[in-house]
Amino acid sequence: MKTINPADFPIEMNTENINILANMALVIPVLPEWRKISLEILTDDERLLVSKKVSELNYEKRKQRLNSLSIEELEKEQKSIEEKDQNQFYRNSNLLQQELDSINLENIKKKMKKK
Structure with a gap:
């Protein structure tokens, strides 16, 4: 999985980077890099973009799981x-x-x- 380090900031909040950050947010246990980025670096608007992407990814995973059920x-x-x-x-x-x-x-x- 591709990650972004806190030292890489500031970054452009393009689709690719939002996807990377969203996937980092979904990792359990929470990555230390994600914790630092989300708490100290991202603005509220950027956090919102990532949160929306996380919701989309969760929705797609759930949809795929439901489609695979009998x-x-x-x-x-x-x-x-x-x-x-x-x-x-x-x-x-x-x-x-x-x-x-x-x-x-x-x-x-x-x-x-x-x-």
Whole structure:
């Protein structure tokens, strides 16, 4: 994999260099060169360009992976995504909304008891 060293800066932010930086950003564990570049050298606009490219690369990888799955595997993947979304929804629920729901539930119970 081709990398760019912090000493090479300033560089032109052309397509090739953005691709190299995006691929550096995707390496796990994080490369020390990438850490220095991203934290100390890149401007916010340059970081945004690299971030967009990282998103594109991740999207393409996911798309290729999904295209390689069988119908059964796709259905399993869809179910997994739906379960994660549902769990995330409950985790992100607003506490106030939960309180309102609780109050509404109590009101409904009271009305049912009156009948």
